[in-house]
């Protein structure tokens with residue numbers, strides 16, 4: 001899709017949008033990039049014996065899921081929350097991520113962050129950047145229940161209940177295939193975001209209504225809608 005067509009179709013989608021569900025790790029900030037995911041996975045490995053197929057995973061959430069399947073995720077969950085909080089103190093913003101939250105607040109379009117990361121880490125990050133008051137709510141990972149992470153529809157339904165807005169009038173902006181899958185499950189319009197072409201193709205394949213390569217495009221469109229200047 002060319003840049004102009006992308007802006008036009010985003011404006012069309014936003015014309016019917018009254019609430020925004022926003023994934024956190026990706027569209028707002030890359031919480032666990034720069035090797036932080038691998039470092040955290042290493043820390044979690046100290047709390048649980050992993051089978052060989054997962055012995056070298058860099059994905060902390062995969063370790064949490066394994067612990068849950070073994071019967072108890074609390075020790076891994078506690079270590080994961082602690083590591084995510086540290087990451088929230090150093091992670092840098094995604095270009096356009098903060099602008100998106102500010103633009104939605106100025107447009108009085110409520111935002112609920114829906115994340116597979118811990119609520120505490122999302123709230124700590126938002127507070128560090130003075131954004132906490134600008135979001136309507138945060139739905140984070142249910143404690144020691146990784147089975148309820150997206151693409152399970154539970155967190156999206158919680159967010160929709162917070163908003164009190166019909167799913168058809170909401171978009172979800174996310175950078176994972178699971179974000180697209182759960183949007184389709186819950187009748188929310190899926191908008192993909194990724195700077196990587198390979199991921200963008202996966203998001204389209206997973207049903208994204210459109211895929212952005214820059215969150216500033218989304219923030220700009222929200223501002224244009226608010227000022228009636230599309």
Ligand SMILES: [Mg+2]
Pocket residue numbers: 023024025026027174175176
């Ligand atoms: Mg994400």
